[in-house]
Amino acid sequence: MADVPAIELNDGNTIPQLGFGVYKIADDLAADAVEFALETGYRHLDTAAFYENERGVGDGVRRSGLPREDVYVTTKVWWTDNGHDSTLRSFDESLERLGFDYVDLYLIHWPAPQHDHYVDTWRALERVRADGRARSIGVANFHIHHLERLARETATIPALNQIELHPWLQQRDARAYDATHGIVTEAWSPLARGRILDNEPLARIAAKHRVSPAQVVIRWHLQLGNVVIPKSQTPARIRENFDVFSFMLDDDDLAVIATLDSGYRTGKDPDDLG
Template sequence: MTVPNVTLNNGVEIPQLGFGVFQIDPKDTKEATLTALEVGYRHIDTAEMYGNEKEVGEAVASSGLKRDEIFVTSKLNNGFHATKDALQAFDTTMDDLGFEYLDLFLVHWPLPKIGDFVETWQAMQQILESKRVRAIGVSNFQPHHIERLLKETDVVPAVNQIEVHPYLTQDDVRDFNREHGIATEAWSPIAQGKVLDDATIVDIAERLGKTPAQVTLRWHIQRGDIVFPKSVTRERVVENFNLFDFELSDDDIAAITALNRDERTGPNPDEFNYIPS
């Protein structure tokens, strides 16, 4: 199956479907990532905070694929928002991954009460100028956070990675991103499994002969978001990849979107100021 690409605002192309390694134990990450690459995924999403960048890098190196065949994202950890710290943290990420370049590097959280995310973004711009990363973006930024970046800095984020699923559709943030040429990436795309028993999604899945997870992920794809489900089970990894031999109707998409409850599985970005110890 051919996974469509999304073209970012600087011309870089990113596969719309990827494989996420959030909450995968480092000891399991290499094998899980290799499984995803064998299945056909060519987009891997990791982060400094996940503690498994090294294993992602090992999987890429062992995959038999060329480096430029795999799109890899990582994210700046929360404890390194000052300029010098951010630059050093990126160096550590590159050392852990074992890469000469990274495809996408994100500011993981805005941390509105800790430091100044504008300074952090200026450091990200320096990293971009170094040519060691192809694109930079943000994660969990609200529109008012991005508005500051647009006013006070020179580079528009290529991506904003936010929590999105049928119980948290985030259409206001997605619309803002679209209006400013920022691609939306959806984390927790099935609400950590909470939506899989929803009657609306189950009914659509039964009618189409698909699983609730496939229907939910297809909903993301048809709405234009970049999505990266995660699993350590090969059967589920395969299932999550098989999204391109069916389509949801407009009515199906509307019915799933109507399930919105503004219900988060993760923190509110305006209140989250956690720095790992």
Template sequence: MSQVPMITLNNGVQIPQVGFGTFKVDAAVTQQAVENALEAGYRHIDTAAVYGNEEGVGAALRAVNLPRDEVFVTTKLRNGEQGRDLVQRAFEESLGKLGLDRVDLYLIHWPAPALGTYTEAWAELESIHRQGGARAIGVSNFLPHHLETLVEGAEVTPAVNQIELHPSFQQPATQAASREHGLAVEAYAPIGQAKDLDLETVTGIAREHDVTPAQVILRWHLQQGTVVIPKSVTPERIVANIDLFGFELDEEQVAAITALDSEERMFPHPDEGNFTMLD
């Protein structure tokens, strides 16, 4: 665990570069999966209100009973709760389910531009941050034009943009815009929901290093300064996904993986997937 690098966000808060994702982790198994992750050395847990598993994350944190300052916890605001009069209540609901008095990072989950509410939601996140409810605040799935609109009127610059990012879909323009504004880039679905594990370039590099394809991809992310949140409920894979520090990709290998980029999203386009209900 001590080998996991820390990324310093634009407000000085540090985030472990490898975290444990809980997207599509069933509520019934979330506690055990997160306990396994914490015991394997993860100190960064990512959840969201819409995942329906915040309670399991909180139960795992209590069961493992690590000092609160040792675990970085992220959750996210549902789209249907972006309204100015809804954000604080939604945040307090998430805190209650997690059993925490603060989170380390709170994100607007999607821009949902059809709602037209992400800028007013951001003002509420700024208030939550000022009051100490979240050590850092940020966004997820924001494209460059969403970032421009948000940053233009913001008092607090977002610390993170969490986006779909894996070898076959890299969003270079969104990565560049995020970093230009001082946001850290965080990759969800970092191995392409396992789809990218079978790419010949990846499997070939894995054989060269005698590691798994997932370890190759995650190492590629780390060497580019990206925060990653791989997800698994299999204990062996949970351990393997944080065992990334006994090898290093050379420049040619990094370039070969980067050359795999395409325009094929696995998740909805942020301008089209407006999710106007409580999702």
């Protein structure tokens, strides 16, 4: 079983670089998927209140038999609960559903800037971190200008920014800002919801290394330094997505992938949600 690299966060904690995403896995199926992922070797799980499967994720962790401290768990507050007190309530509800007394990472899921509550939401996250109930805190889907406002108005730099990131949306400016400010970048939709896997240049790179296009893309994320959280419910693909440590992309491969950036999003622009 491969050892997944750990990336150090700006608060002194670490996060496994490869994780298992559970978006759109139904709550009654999540425990099985999580248990299989943990058996495969994943030790990092990414869920959210919006996914409505936190209970299944917690059950999967318990069924695995692994000690709680050996499994890194992220969850998130949905944008309709942004705001100080409503975030604290949402956090308590997430912990109750998970059946845990802490999470390793708690994120603001979307800034929803039209509602202008994300700064107050961040102050609630600072509180749950101070209470020890979230070991680390961060954000998701934050543009640079959202991060700059947090830096101006609050005392804590996010440990991590989870953004849509794949070869069609390489987010160079966001990654550079994060790196300069000690924020780890994490990729959601790392395979562009599977839409990129028929891409011919990726297919050629995959054939060269005798791996799948999905493995090429996950390996690309790892070599960029991203945390990456591919999702699947299929056991064979869960295993395949984890089997990415036996090969390396070379400079020619990386140069080809760099040309694929088109700005294409599979999800909403963060300034447009809410």
